[in-house]
Amino acid sequence: MFVFAASDKGGTGRSVTSANLAYQRALGGDHVAYVDFDFGSPTAAAVFDVPSAMRGTRERGLHSYLEGEVTEPAGIDIWRHTEHSVLRARQNQAGRLVLYPGDIGGGEFATGEEALERCVDLLLRLNSEFDLVVVDLSAGRSYAVDLVLAATAHPRTRHVPYRWLVFHRWTHQHVIAAAGLVHHENGIVRSGVDRGHDEETLQGSIRFVRAAVPDPESPLWSQVSHAQQAWMQSCDKALRRLAADQRVGDSVVLGTVPLEPILQWREQLITEDDVLSTQIANKETLEALEEIARRLTDDSHWGRP
């Protein structure tokens, strides 16, 4: 299955959250590929902590592959190459986790027919090797979004299931932006239909992930005043109303990731170690990630709401 991670704006934690989902799925036994289609700023290497393995893949990343400079893009086996001490001790029964990075210093580029065919080749090869292929896409209405919409409408991929995760922060502007990315003119649905997707099927395969959501119930906010508490709750309520109006309401939300400093600042994978031994991450965050990871393949959360 392909999972496409999209967002309208930067700063939604799309890359780091989708990397965490890939990590969780691999821990649970899936073979997972993480494909960095964030062409403008390829950063996945930092998330997985594989800086030196990246040096060995210079000029063999996805940019070069899609442009036809190399025939096989470099893949980095995370368990073997990560410099993250916890990750390196690969959990028993974990599946493979392989990062397909972009070129170092690569940028956005226009894609053509050839790049589309190569993209389809790549996705299909990964599909026959991995249980789950997570594709992190450049923010906004990007070439990357266009490319995978065309690739999943291609006759060769007709039998491969795909799902979209649209990440947004829990603010007025982000809710509107995420709705726009999906529903507006030139949005994912319209562009997808233009490329041959069935509107209902495509709609049914898009879910939203609310990121960096402050939970008024969380112990983090237990010290705040009563007035603050009430204000936060009313804001939250207003946002829910807005989200429902914009067709990004609760029925199409796959999950919510709490506001978590470690995701915001360290931009790395959250391990059990971070929760249990060093306690720098919240248990709720890890649980939220595990739950979203589980729901990725739980059909009861997908389809027309």
Add this chain to the structure above:
Amino acid sequence: MAPEGTAPRAVLACGEVRTCLLPAGQALDSRAAAQLLRLRADERVLVSERPNLYGLSPDTLTGVDCRLPSSNGARVRAVGTVAARAALTEGRVLQTSAYFRVPATGPDHRRPWGQYLVRPGVVEPFGRLPREAVAEGLLDGGRHGELDVGLIADGMQTRLLRHPLLDHRPPLRSRPTRLRWVALPARDGDGPSIERFTLAEDALRTVRLRVPEGVRSADIAGLCDDLALHDWLLTTVVRILDGIRLGPGEPWPRPGPAGDLPVVVGALRPAVDHLLHLWMPRARVSGELAHLWAALEERPGFTRQWLTLVQRVRDQLALHAIPPSYREVEPRP
């Protein structure tokens, strides 16, 4: 098959074979296999049904003009053609194989292209070939810009995987493997032998062979295709057995209509349906090379490992055939 009589004597042969599960829900029958492998309108696909269903495409050529990799940094330019072909075993396992041979010396200039084309699968060095260094260089894989026979095998695989016959619904997830080989001349009077079979990182295997003069490079490639096929089968079934979670953890939900099969049965069933009947070493290895299998059967014991794996698969399935209420404990590996 390409005649080798017209070319100067080869002192080194090299190739790479890529092996993968055909990404199709159903195995191809012989007609469909012939259709897939018809790389040229005017050449037959060789289809054989004994002792198993097997199709072999015609050879196609790719022109090269570049340096050969070498372990000591020797800079040897070479020009010629690399042959590549595809094979499909039981309509299920696709192999693309690229190979070439190199004579001991060649002219120190490039000749008209038509003269290379009448020696298919020959790559000629400029001057003398530093044989040992190049053999090691080829096995290690060269630097960027040096001859990469794997790319040619990969290019053919990519081309075949675009065929409209394939629905890209593989019955199981599996990892493609690469097997790179070199063959050097055997010492006078010696028969063929395998000097080294190495499992390297990233699903790469390397094989170093010695063969007497006169053994055709297509036959050596055939032997290596056979080794690669069986190594892939072992690798793939081991992975399936590794992947069945027998512990307490809850497995991830699977999309699609929920089957009532136990998870372990769901994971093992494709191996039974699609892989277990494929084990048939030496089925198409030429007579003079067939006995090379004996060394691998001795150590590490390919067939011995296979039989053990097959037994494990069957035991697991047998255990799960027992209704849970009659089991005292949950099955473990």
Add this chain to the structure above:
Amino acid sequence: MKDVVFRETTAEPRTQSVPLSHLSLELGHLYMEDFEAGPGRLRRHFEAVRPWVEAARSAAADRAGGGRPRISTCFLVDDYFTRFSRPAELVPLLLAEAGRAGLTVDYLARESGCAVNGKVPVAEAVAGRIVEEPPPGSYGNRPPAAQTGWLANGVRSPAARTPQAMQRAAAWQPPTETAARRHSVFLDVELFSDTPDGQRVWSCPFLAAVWQLARLGLLRHQGDAVLDPHPHTGSAFPDDWDELPALVRLNPRAAPFAAYRTCSVLPNRFLPVEHAVRVILDQLEVDAEALRQVGERSARENVSLPASVADRVSYLFYAGS
């Protein structure tokens, strides 16, 4: 070696062999404009050809080492690009004009037989045998996007691309001939074009290259010979070109159609076409078994033969159009 007890015919390659002459001598191509110019044009052509035919025959005799060389003559009529006249009218006229110059046409071929012959897609199959000449630096990577329908004898001048943002546009670079001696004679050959309704039209040089392969006995389709000569029985020729076999043996005593070498006697205007033919032939991987059969037979007859297929082809160009 193969198991001798058990055989599967579908599992073994098989290639038909064809009889061979020493030389296939082509007396000319006929196009509509030649026909429209009237019988005088044909007469002048055969008169101009005759001395060169003599020269080609004596050169073949020298090469055959004293023995009497087997030589067959042939003539090609274009019925592919334009349809004109009728076999019943044209063939007797052609034979009469050749006879007047003292020449015998042993075999007559229709050009469309080089495109499709019966159910065999001859040209398409030959196009599938192109192995492009690799420029230095080709290490097994996919060749830079091939120009569909074109074949060059070197590296094309890079197409002017819009440079990426913040990068300078590259200066013009010349095309280069890969086999150049210091300076290039770059040639880019159009192999075919597609009509708006999807019909593929093969170019004249490409069909001429197929024609050369047929004459060299190197064309096979799944092991069978292509362009088998049909004897001409009866006296009349049909009214429709489609009813005439692609290759007709007009002279029952003719030496075999295919030969170790070919020679074509043509007016100068064919020079660019035949240069293109050479560029194509030099990048064709011909059927290996057919090539081996020809090589073995020539060796048995002590006939020396160039290894390269393109070098087995020769021309005599006469002044005129």
